[in-house]
Amino acid sequence: MTENNPILQTERLIIRPVEDSDIDFVYKAFSNPKVTKFLTVSYPDLEATKEQMEWYKHLKNKKLGYWWVICDKNSEKKLGACGFSNHQKNHQKTEAGYWLLPENWGKGYIAEAFGEICKYAFENLSLNRIECIIEPENSNSKKIMDKLNFQLEGRLRQAEKVDDDFVDIEYYSLLKQDFH
Numbered sequence: 001m002t003e004n005n006p007i008l009q010t011e012r013l014i015i016r017p018v019e020d021s022d023i024d025f026v027y028k029a030f031s032n033p034k035v036t037k038f039l040t041v042s043y044p045d046l047e048a049t050k051e052q053m054e055w056y057k058h059l060k061n062k063k064l065g066y067w068w069v070i071c072d073k074n075s076e077k078k079l080g081a082c083g084f085s086n087h088q089k090n091h092q093k094t095e096a097g098y099w100l101l102p103e104n105w106g107k108g109y110i111a112e113a114f115g116e117i118c119k120y121a122f123e124n125l126s127l128n129r130i131e132c133i134i135e136p137e138n139s140n141s142k143k144i145m146d147k148l149n150f151q152l153e154g155r156l157r158q159a160e161k162v163d164d165d166f167v168d169i170e171y172y173s174l175l176k177q178d179f180h
C-alpha cells in the first residue's frame with residue numbers, strides 16, 4: 001500500500017496505483033481515437049507515452065494527485081484508469097479523470113471505480129470538492145456525472161482549443177456534503 005494511493009476494491013474490481021510497467025496499457029488507450037476523442041492528449045507511440053507516465057509520477061511526488069489502474073478482480077485484466085490531478089490543498093479540492101478501453105464500456109465499471117476513489121478521497125485525502133471538466137458532446141461521461149450525483153455548474157464557451165477548433169467545456173462538481 002502506497003501513501004495516499006492504496007489498493008482499493010469493489011465488488012468486481014481491483015483499483016491499484018498506476019506503475020511504470022503499465023506503459024503498454026496506457027499507450028493502448030491513448031493511441032485509440034475512441035478513447036482520446038474527448039481527452040486533451042493522445043500519443044503516437046510508446047516513446048511519446050513516457051510523458052504520460054512521467055505525469056503520473058510527478059503528480060504523486062508533488063502530492064498533486066493520484067491515479068489508479070482499474071482491473072477485473074477475477075481475471076486481473078486491466079480495464080481502464082481513473083484518478084485525480086491539480087490538487088489545491090488550500091481549497092481542499094481536486095480535478096478528476098477516467099477512461100476505459102472501449103471493449104469495457106457499458107458495464108458500469110467507471111461508476112463503480114470512480115465512485116470508490118471519490119469515497120477514498122473524501123475520507124482520506126482531506127478533500128471537500130471534486131471537479132470534472134467535460135465536453136458537452138461526451139454523453140457517456142455526462143451519464144457518469146448523473147450516476148454519481150455530480151452537479152452541473154456551468155458551461156465555459158470556447159474555453160479550450162482542440163486542433164484548430166475552439167470547444168466549450170462544462171464544469172461538474174461533487175461536494176463532500178453531497179456524497180453518499
Ligand SMILES: CC(C)(COP(=O)(O)OP(=O)(O)OC[C@H]1O[C@@H](n2cnc3c(N)ncnc32)[C@H](O)[C@@H]1OP(=O)(O)O)[C@@H](O)C(=O)NCCC(=O)NCCS
Pocket residue numbers: 034035036038039098099100101104105106107108109110111133134135138139140141143144
Ligand atoms: C466515459 C466512460 C469512462 C464511461 O464509462 P462506462 O463504464 O462505460 O460507463 P457506463 O457503463 O456507466 O455507461 C455510460 C453510458 O455509456 C453508453 N454506453 C454503454 N455501452 C456503450 C458502448 N458499448 N459503446 C458506447 N457507449 C456505450 C450508455 O449510454 C451508458 O449509459 P447507460 O448506463 O445509461 O446505458 C467511457 O465511455 C470512456 O472511457 N470514454 C472515453 C474516455 C473519456 O471520455 N473519459 C472522460 C473524459 S471527461
